[in-house]
């Protein structure tokens with residue numbers, strides 16, 4: 001199977017799963033921005049994304065995308081270290097045209113996973129998971145003052161009122177920003193939709209796109225923090 | 231004006247493929263800045279021989295930037311700090327008086343060290359043997375002008391054909407990937423009508439050989455094109471990916 005056995009096939013899996021995760025980020029960012037404008041709209045989305053079969057199925061697909069991306073990331077990184085060989089250069093210089101992110105995608109990815117775990121504990125565990133658990137009679141206790149697993153708005157208000165949480169989330173966004181500035185155009189290159197002129201276009205698009213999407217996330221986070229101290 | 235400079239060299243010395251290597255430090259006085267880097271190493275070797283020591287082994291042949299034999303990782307750059315030149319075209323005027331110059335071999339599992347600064351790049355020949363050619367039947371030579379080729383493609387093919395197979399791309403790559411080389415060799419033929427007939431088979435065979443030989447997976451860092459002495463572009467890698475993916479989807 002060439003998606004496993006060939007280097008270009010493995011890279012293709014990396015790029016398709018990566019683009020899929022980007023689509024998800026896009027959706028997630030728009031959903032968050034809705035919270036700034038309307039509590040009802042946001043909670044409606046939260047309810048829709050609760051323990052319904054379609055939301056659970058979509059979560060499964062998303063998790064599969066993540067897991068495949070991460071497994072391939074580990075696999076490619078190990079293979080590449082081996083291809084590099086045991087002896088390392090004594091002097092290393094990074095040429096100007098080489099982005100820092102491009103050489104550190106794995107480390108950035110690990111940072112992303114770390115914060116993802118935190119995010120899951122804070123939100124998903126108290127929301128979709130709690131609701132599912134309830135169905136089989138297990139009770140997950142919610143943070144103080146939050147009555148319902150569907151009250152996403154209350155969760156946002158609760159967590160983003162804490163300066164430490166806000167700071168951690170902003171670091172997380174920065175890590176994803178780095179991953180995306182390289183990842184987006186890199187995926188195009190991997191799929192082969194690239195050439196001389198398009199190279200510059202994709203790289204510019206990558207930077208703009210990563211910045212816009214992460215600004216959306218950061219805006220919502222900071223908005224709710226400011227709201228809490230006003 | 232070029233002058234004479236005193237330099238300190240830190241050179242990787244390794245007796246053989248299995249031996250453990252280490253840096254040796256040498257001082258060289260009155261090196262003419264007009265000399266090339268390899269001439270400077272010749273002077274070093276004469277000095278070592280006259281001291282009764284083993285000379286440093288390094289690869290070279292044409293010494294005019296066309297054969298791809300010279301290598302060397304100089305101060306963190308394959309083919310040295312100058313851009314778009316091979317080591318044999320690098321001049322000592324790129325270095326100042328008192329400079330400390332670290333010289334290492336290409337370091338990549340695909341290119342094992344033979345001795346000192348010399349590495350085994352036979353892997354590239356094997357990749358070419360796997361498909362980097364156009365099969366021709368003997369017979370009359372077709373008239374070159376009888377096959378129309380768009381100027382754009384002719385130029386792109388020529389740019390790809392500039393690759394001299396030196397291996398600097400692999401040496402520069404943190405993933406030990408040979409994609410720039412392979413993509414140049416696939417592109418120079420895939421862009422021309424004569425090469426298109428076997429394009430799909432060629433892309434598959436060369437990539438399979440490249441993978442089999444243990445070169446890494448390209449993560450598009452672009453270190454290769456930044457260090458390539460012939461400025462081969464990574465658009466060739468995009469073309470190779472495209473050719474390969476389309477060929478596999480058709481299977």
Ligand code: HEM
Nearest residue numbers: 014015018019021022073105106109110183186187190449
């Ligand atoms: C927010 C979620 C993520 C998104 C949107 C994302 C997106 C992407 C994209 C688009 C690429 C480029 C693929 C290519 O070069 O063809 C990529 C590469 C990569 N990602 Fe992610 N990624 C995410 C999470 C992660 C995680 C959690 C890891 C875990 C370690 C990771 C590790 C990597 C690595 C190592 C690469 C480079 C691999 C290569 O180019 O061969 N990513 N990612």
Ligand code: SF4
Nearest residue numbers: 393394396397399458
């Ligand atoms: S692509 Fe450039 S660096 Fe790589 S082998 Fe060819 S000439 Fe050397």
Ligand code: FES
Nearest residue numbers: 291293298300318
């Ligand atoms: S010796 Fe021929 S290219 Fe340098």
